[in-house]
Amino acid sequence: MPELPEVETVMRGLAPVLMGQRIKSVRVRQRQLRVPLPATFARTLAKARVTGLKRRAKYILVSLDNGKTLLIHLGMSGRLLIHTKPAPAQKHDHVVFTLNNHAQIVFNDPRRFGLMALAPSGDLANHKTLRHLGVEPLEKEFSAAYLRDQLRTSSRPVKLAIMDQELVVGVGNIYACEALFAAHINPNRKARTLGDAECRTLTQAIKTVLKRAIKKGGSSLRDYVQASGEAGYFQHEFKVYGHSGHPCPRCKGRHTISRITQGGRSTFFCASCQK
DNA sequence: CCTTGAACCTGCGGGC
DNA sequence: TGCCCGCAGGTTCAAG
Numbered sequence: 141m142p143e144l145p146e147v148e149t150v151m152r153g154l155a156p157v158l159m160g161q162r163i164k165s166v167r168v169r170q171r172q173l174r175v176p177l178p179a180t181f182a183r184t185l186a187k188a189r190v191t192g193l194k195r196r197a198k199y200i201l202v203s204l205d206n207g208k209t210l211l212i213h214l215g216m217s218g219r220l221l222i223h224t225k226p227a228p229a230q231k232h233d234h235v236v237f238t239l240n241n242h243a244q245i246v247f248n249d250p251r252r253f254g255l256m257a258l259a260p261s262g263d264l265a266n267h268k269t270l271r272h273l274g275v276e277p278l279e280k281e282f283s284a285a286y287l288r289d290q291l292r293t294s295s296r297p298v299k300l301a302i303m304d305q306e307l308v309v310g311v312g313n314i315y316a317c318e319a320l321f322a323a324h325i326n327p328n329r330k331a332r333t334l335g336d337a338e339c340r341t342l343t344q345a346i347k348t349v350l351k352r353a354i355k356k357g358g359s360s361l362r363d364y365v366q367a368s369g370e371a372g373y374f375q376h377e378f379k380v381y382g383h384s385g386h387p388c389p390r391c392k393g394r395h396t397i398s399r400i401t402q403g404g405r406s407t408f409f410c411a412s413c414q415k
Numbered sequence: 416c417c418t419t420g421a422a423c424c425t426g427c428g429g430g431c
Numbered sequence: 432t433g434c435c436c437g438c439a440g441g442t443t444c445a446a447g
Contacts, residue, residue, distance in 0.1 A: 142440060174423075174442075198441080216441055217425075232425085251424045253441060296418075305442085312440055381440095404420065406438080 142198060142214035144277065144310025144350055149357030150220055151200045154245070155193045157222055158202065162189045162240040170234040174215060174255045177235070184208060184258055185237070197273045197309030201264070209261045211269060215253030221246040274307045277346050282308055284340040291331035291339065298334060299327035300403050302346065311346060314381045315353065317408045319345040321380045321390075326414040327407045328400075352377070380408040388413060 142150075166182035188204040195201070200220075202210040212220070223244040229236065235247040235256060247256065259267040275281045290307050291298065301307060303316045311319070320327050323345040325338060334342065356377065379389050384399035388410040395412035 146440075172424095213441080215424095216439065249424095250426065251439090251441095253424070255442090294417090300418090303441095314440060403418090405441095 143312035143315050145353035145357050147198045148195050148354050151195045158190045164238045164240045167236040173252050203261055208258045211257045213255040217251040218249035218254035272306050273309050277308050277310050284343045287343050288339040291334055294331035296331050298329045298331045301331040313405050315349055317381045319349045327409050
């Protein structure tokens with residue numbers, strides 16, 4: 141679920157609930173997340189007021205009036221659920237934030253690959269989890285020229301390159317597959333073999349795929365935030381991801397989608413129309 | 416320096 | 432029904 145569009149959607153859903161609210165209390169039910177929560181975690185957050193919400197890469201950043209910022213990463217299976225009044229805890233509800241208005245934000249994460257951390261707001265960019273992040277794909281700085289320059293010397297498969305969070309953030313396994321399909325580029329191509337035109341096409345494809353997914357997530361925001369935290373409806377628009385063996389939507393009946401493994405992850409593509 | 420692969424953890428679906 | 436296997440949207444760290 142959580143690549144850039146999903147994190148953006150969660151952040152947007154959370155913003156109206158959290159903005160300006162004061163946190164009454166924080167209950168840590170499981171501190172063994174990807175990084176163990178420090179003993180002071182709940183204490184630092186209690187009584188603080190939320191002054192802002194934004195997204196950086198796949199992190200949600202919650203700024204507080206006590207000089208700290210809460211960093212949230214959803215890992216593979218993390219969700220943030222909103223209850224308008226206190227609700228009984230469910231399995232894998234690891235952290236429960238209760239607001240002064242009695243609403244609750246619940247961090248639920250079966251696999252515990254998610255992360256929560258506190259950082260000084262003044263020095264956020266230097267925090268160790270954020271320091272090495274690359275450019276935002278939807279910003280101007282992610283351009284064809286930038287991508288070309290980054291790929292120029294790399295012999296990695298292009299799919300692994302665009303998933304490298306030090307190069308460009310937010311692109312995970314699904315959107316890497318979808319963007320490469322949209323750009324007609326074979327995921328196995330060595331990064332340095334992409335020409336100028338291909339870098340332009342791929343840059344645009346990444347931006348377009350992410351924006352369209354955000355739009356879809358946004359349209360299902362109400363349901364999303366209410367109960368499940370499930371992915372929006374963009375999954376119904378995957379052209380290749382999870383579709384191995386199905387006819388390629390571009391070649392029509394002539395070729396089927398392949399599944400291969402790259403960097404330990406499944407890659408889906410059409411060997412016929414992705415060169 | 417670079418690339419690859421395993422590890423972290425739980426749940427689910429398929430095959431037998 | 433139960434067991435075993437492979438698989439899952441991410442990141443980090445060790446080994447080669």
